[in-house]
Amino acid sequence: MIKKIKASISEKIILIFLISLGIATFGTYFVIKNECLFVKNFDPKKITFVKPNNIAIMNAPCGNVIIELYPNVSPKGVERFMSLIRSNAYENIAFHRVIKDKLVQAGDLEFGKKGSLNYGKIGNGKSGFGTIKSEIDSGFNYTEGSVGLVRTFKNDTEDSQFFITLQDEPLFEGEYTPVGKVLYGIEVLKKIKNQRNSEYVLRPDFINSFKMLN
């Protein structure tokens, strides 16, 4: 006859500990793997906008980034930015330059396209529409979530590349053409892949889609 052996209290504690450890390990794995787990994804359809015609929605790996464009601040800059959004030019374009908690940069249509990334030239590509004049006299305040057009060292060299600030950047005022501000989804941008020792990202994240609301 087999005698039923009862587990001692210490054995029970060890068992509970091992089970909890297993759950924690399993859970942590998913939390680490899914970096977007705690990032809220905003649905633009559920939000009422004061100026819906100026709203652009960028979809990045962790969700939507809702941007209000400011045609009154930079008419030419916004016109260019909006026309590229409407032509879906930014789809599958890399966030090629990312400085953690500082800024993300994308929009190289020539060398930043998914499938034909050119790491040697990325950041120097052109849109084919030519450059536009800098609009830097508005006194625009570059706070967190500001969207500006990238230029070379010279003014009037803005094209298709843009950046979004992840922190306040008072020194950008009067330097870069502002085109808008992030209304919702700044956390999505903070999850864009960055490289610890370099501003330029190897195997970068991409813009899934970028569309105007209307």
Place this chain on the structure above:
Amino acid sequence: MNIIRAILLSIILITPVKANTIYNLIKIPNLEIYEINTKNKLKYFYAARPFRLGTQKNVVCSNPSKKDLEIKYKTIYKNLSRYSYNFLKRINLKYIVMCENLSISELYTAGIPDNIMKTLILDIKFNEDYFERVIHHEIFHIIYLQHKKIFSDKEWIKFNNPKFKYAECSTCTKDIGLERYEETKGFFTEYSKSTASEDMAEVYSHMISLKKEEINQISNIDPVLNNKISYIKDKIKQIDNSFIF
């Protein structure tokens, strides 16, 4: 204790980010913000640590002490506040870098103007007697560099006695005195005689620093300087008609 540690850590973590922003804008390392909220939108930086610039790393400047910086900033700010935002925009000047013992290839200099990077580096330890005037001298170099087409060295040289010749370059002469001549004879200082553009900068800086009556008096006595003063006035007015000397 932990709070102090946290504050220290946050300073250490925040500072390089600011420095990187400045570096990205004007390509000078080791700078930090001194003041950026000014009426004419000039942004003042200071060297937090020594820096070297240029492909040969021949431009060198050290970090000043807090006390020196405090004193000299007030002087620099006062002098540069006379320039309007519109004027500064036209001459492409936005950033002022304050440091100590500025030198190019081991030759000490008061300032280094760089209109491309919209930057003027100033040595705050430069000779106290001429410090304020020298700020305007360096401003003129920015004006000159940004509006090269307006200024003509050939026209300028014609104002001088035909027998007079400038040196080959501003550092090619040992005559670099900045003290104003009692008897001007076409030149404000010894340094005026180095090159045409330095002469222009000396005339301009005196026009800014001296009282209107003094300038008028000099113009009445010295016909060469009278021509030079009129020339500078005319050219500056071409850049900004609202400019007041």
